[in-house]
Amino acid sequence: MTGFVKENWSNLLLLAFFVLLATQPVTRWAGLYLGACVCLGFLLYRKQDPARGPRRWRAGGRLLQVVGPALGLLVIAQVLWDAPFNVGLAISVFVGLGALGLHHWGGLLSLPDAHEVMKRDPRPPVVFLRSFKEEERQVHSTPVGERDGGEAVTDHSFPASREQEMAQALDRIGPFVAIGRPGEPLATLGAARVYLGDGDWKAFVEAMVPCSAAIVLQPEFTPGTLWEVGLVVKAVDLRRLLLVVPDPAVRPFRYARVRGLVSETFGVSLPEADACGSCEAFYFDRGRRPVALRLSPPSALDPFVAHVNGLGPPRGVS
C-alpha cells in the first residue's frame, strides 16, 4: 500500500482535488468525470502479470474512444454554463485533457494482437527486431544529468523511436509485427505485438524470420539483440533487410560501433559517419550496396517498400 502511495502520490493528490471539486454543485460533474479518469488510469496501468500480456478489450476500448470524449464535451458545456467563466475555463482544460486520455487509452485497449493481425492479413509479415532499451529511449533537448549552480535550462523530451512512422510505411509490404516487452500494462502503438515468455521468444523469431517479407533490425549490443543479428545473418536475404542505425550526425560514436558490428557480422561496409550525413536506416540493393534512408516522414521509406515489393515472396513462403 505504501509503495502504491509513493509511486502515485501526484495522481492521488490530483484525485483528492477532483473529489473536492465533486463536492461543489457547479463542478460536481467535472469532479466526477476527472476522478473517474484518474481511477481508470490506476486500473489500466496497474502492474500486469508478464505471462498474461497487456490488457486488451476491443469492444470496451472502442466504446471508451467514443463515449469518453462525448461525455467530456457534455461536462465542459455544463461547467462553462454554470461556473464563473475563469473557473469554468480552467476546469474545461482539465476535462479536455481527460477526454484525450480516455480516447488514447481506448485506442490502446483495442489494439489487436500480432497473431490476430497476421490471421486477418495473409501477406508475409514484416518483423521488427530491436532491444527494449532502445524502445524506451527519449531524445532530450538538453544534456541530461544533475548539475549544481547556475540557471536551470528547460528540457523538452520526446520518444526517439520511429516505430509509428515505420508502421505506417511498412504496412504496404505486410503486417508489421514485433515481440512486446513482458509486463506491459497496455499494448504499444506501432508494430502489432506478440507477448511471449523468456523461453519462447527465440523460437517465435526463428520461425518468423525466414518467411518474412522484410526484417527491420535495429542492432544493439544486448545479448538478445546480438542473437537476433546472428539469426538474420544466417536466415535472411540481405535485400529484405532494413537496418535501423543511430543517426551518425547526432550519435557518431554509437554509429561507429554499429558500423563495426555490421561489417563483422554481415560482411558489408556501411559508409563512414562523416561520409553519410544524416540518415537513420539502410537497405541493400541488388548489388548488396547500402542505400541510406531517413525514417520520417513515412514516405521516406517509399524506396524500400518499392524495393521489397519488387522481390516477390520470401524464401520460406511457397
Next chain:
Amino acid sequence: MSEAKPFSAQLRRRALLADIKGNIVMALISLGLVPWGLYFLLGKCEDCTGWNVGGVIIGLGMEAGSAALAWYMVRGIRERAAPGGDALSEQLRPYGDPRALAGELDADFVGQRLRPKRLFLGKRWLVYCSGEPVVRRVDDLVWAYVEAIKVRLNGVIPLGTNYQLAVWERSGRGAAMGLKKEEAEGALAALGEAAPWMLSGFTEAVKESWNSDREDLLAFVEGRRKKG
C-alpha cells in the same frame, strides 16, 4: 592589507552566509503563508463567496506550502550542522576525503581572495562561488560549453541574455556558472588549455552522445587524454 585566509575557509564562510540568507528568506515566506492561508480557510475572502471551495483549496495549499517550506528549512539546517555536512565538503566528497582535498584546494589557490561570481581555475581544481560553492576537479572534466539563456519577463517580454559556463565530468555530474559573455568565453578557452582532452563547445552530436551513448563518449575522451 591582511593576508588572505585559506581558500577552503573562505569558501566555507561564503557558503554559510548564503545558507543563512536563504534560510531567512524561506522563514519569512513560510511565516507569511500561515496568516494568508488562515484568511482563506476561515472564509474571509470576499471574492471567494460565489465559489467557496476555491478559498478552501487556496487556504489548504498555503498552509501545506508553509509546512513544507518549514520542514525543508529544518532538514537543510540539520544536514548542514552534521559533521562534514557543509557545502564545500559536499562538493568535495565525490572525489575522496573532503579534509585532504580541502588542503589540495588551498594549495591550488594559495594567497587568493575568493570573489563572488568569478571563476578560479587552478592546476587541479575549478572553483566558482555565487552563494553555494561549485568545486570540480579539472582532471575529471569531459565536456564544457557556454550556455546562453534568454531571459523573458513573464515568459514573453525579452529582457536580455544571461550566459553561463556549463561543465560536465565523467561521473555524470554537471555544474553551471553564471558569468558575463566574454568571461565565459575566456574561461572556456582557459579550460581548454588546462584540460586539452576535454570536448569544448555545444553540438547536437555531443549532447546526444552524452545523453544516449555516454560510455562511448567517455571512452573517446579517455582516448584523447591518453594521446595527450
